[in-house]
Amino acid sequence: xxxxxxxxxxxxxxxxxxxxxRALPLQVANAMTHAPGFAAIxxxxxxxxxxxxAALARLPVTRKSDLKALQHAAMPxxxxxxxxxxxxxxxxxxxxxxxxxxxxxxxxxxxxxAMHAAGFREGDLLFNTFSYHLTPxxxxxxxxxxxxxxxxxxxxxxxxxxxxxxILDLQPGAYVGTAAFLRILVEKxxxxxxxxxxxxxxxxxxxxxxxxxxxLKEHGLxxxxxxxxxxxxxxxAYESEAQEGxxxxxxxxxEIVRPGTGNPVAEGEVGEIVITTLNPDYPLIRFGTGxxxxxxxxxxxxxxTNTRIRGxxxxxDQTTKVKGMFVQPGHVAEVVKRHPGVDRARLVIEGEMANDxxxxxxxxxxxxxxxLAEAIVATMRDVTKLRGEVQFVxxxxxxxxxxxxxxxxxxx
Numbered sequence: 075x076x077x078x079x080x081x082x083x084x085x086x087x088x089x090x091x092x093x094x095x096r097a098l099p100l101q102v103a104n105a106m107t108h109a110p111g112f113a114a115i116x117x118x119x120x121x122x123x124x125x126x127x128a129a130l131a132r133l134p135v136t137r138k139s140d141l142k143a144l145q146h147a148a149m150p151x152x153x154x155x156x157x158x159x160x161x162x163x164x165x166x167x168x169x170x171x172x173x174x175x176x177x178x179x180x181x182x183x184x185x186x187x188a189m190h191a192a193g194f195r196e197g198d199l200l201f202n203t204f205s206y207h208l209t210p211x212x213x214x215x216x217x218x219x220x221x222x223x224x225x226x227x228x229x230x231x232x233x234x235x236x237x238x239x240x241i242l243d244l245q246p247g248a249y250v251g252t253a254a255f256l257r258i259l260v261e262k263x264x265x266x267x268x269x270x271x272x273x274x275x276x277x278x279x280x281x282x283x284x285x286x287x288x289x290l291k292e293h294g295l296x297x298x299x300x301x302x303x304x305x306x307x308x309x310x311a312y313e314s315e316a317q318e319g320x321x322x323x324x325x326x327x328x329e330i331v332r333p334g335t336g337n338p339v340a341e342g343e344v345g346e347i348v349i350t351t352l353n354p355d356y357p358l359i360r361f362g363t364g365x366x367x368x369x370x371x372x373x374x375x376x377x378x379t380n381t382r383i384r385g386x387x388x389x390x391d392q393t394t395k396v397k398g399m400f401v402q403p404g405h406v407a408e409v410v411k412r413h414p415g416v417d418r419a420r421l422v423i424e425g426e427m428a429n430d431x432x433x434x435x436x437x438x439x440x441x442x443x444x445x446l447a448e449a450i451v452a453t454m455r456d457v458t459k460l461r462g463e464v465q466f467v468x469x470x471x472x473x474x475x476x477x478x479x480x481x482x483x484x485x486x
Contacts, residue, residue: 079190082324083378105357111153135336137362142170166210177355183308185218188301191314192276196223203251206230215250249275253282270294319370319382325352333390334403344368344476346390366476392479396430406478422480432462441466
């Protein structure tokens with residue numbers, strides 16, 4: 075296994091947790107004092123009292139889907155940053171548009187750990203195919219590579235033939251980009267009848283199925299690992315050589331919550347990834363990524379002791395239209411909240427378009443409670459303004475996949 079990046083990666087979990095909880099109230103205070111947007115979002119909160127996960131879970135979730143409206147009201151960062159744009163190193167623009175700051179600290183996006191875990195070292199020549207235009211992915215990787223002492227070929231996206239020429243001439247040993255584009259590059263070298271010089275790769279932004287990872291290794295790559303991050307938070311988690319889940323990056327507090335709510339789920343249950351970062355420039359507090367995952371038990375066999383997640387498992391925003399009305403995960407959560415006997419629920423939408431049928435499948439220990447079904451039906455209509463039916467299922471029967479709305483309609 076590769077050596078650890080630093081001593082933080084091998085800390086006892088209790089030591090790491092204590093350090094995070096000591097830093098948490100200071101970060102909440104930083105956000106409330108220096109970021110006007112969070113001053114409004116967290117109005118009335120005693121920052122000093124937010125020193126535990128239970129206290130953190132009582133704060134509101136600010137979701138990625140909220141950013142466009144927040145930023146439109148207060149350009150460019152929605153009042154969520156502690157520094158004005160001119161005090162940042164770069165300002166990016168992702169689709170939406172959503173603007174993201176890059177502060178002036180080394181390895182601002184915390185990508186060095188992911189590349190170090192993949193075996194990237196000082197003196198390596200890295201071929202970076204993430205975009206350098208407006209969006210931050212290319213810069214995210216480059217800042218981490220600089221921290222490690224790697225040289226970078228800023229290939230960016232497109233111009234495949236020119237990229238092939240650069241690889242042939244410069245013989246880089248490392249790659250960062252999507253798994254799909256890595257395959258395209260390898261296939262080009264197969265067509266040319268030349269060996270692919272890149273031996274190590276870190277991929278992100280798309281799927282890396284086991285079959286593709288195996289294929290890439292069969293065609294010359296010694297190591298192909300994944301990382302997961304966002305344009306707002308930077309690196310969130312990454313694979314090590316153990317390839318047993320993704321390891322949470324340091325200086326992040328992870329929660330997995332039930333979609334449509336801010337309520338943490340039990341360990342192992344699939345839910346939305348919510349992150350609180352210790353980044354002083356962009357102190358996102360309970361930031362809902364909109365991505366689904368689940369916590370894996372125990373530490374990684376590689377020696378890194380931080381929390382492991384299963385990786386990206388889909389999107390939490392399952393909003394859909396039923397008879398012309400939007401139905402959202404938050405609606406399902408509200409129905410569950412109003413009926414203490416209900417543990418979990420999943421709204422299934424069936425039928426043909428314009429002939430929709432809604433059935434709320436609910437896990438309940440005792441479905442003989444008089445009037446429970448009728449009461450839930452009434453709540454569904456009150457919350458969604460639509461008629462629906464209720465089907466009781468036993469606790470644990472609903473799939474553990476993070477979905478609270480299942481669109482099973484026929485569109486043909």
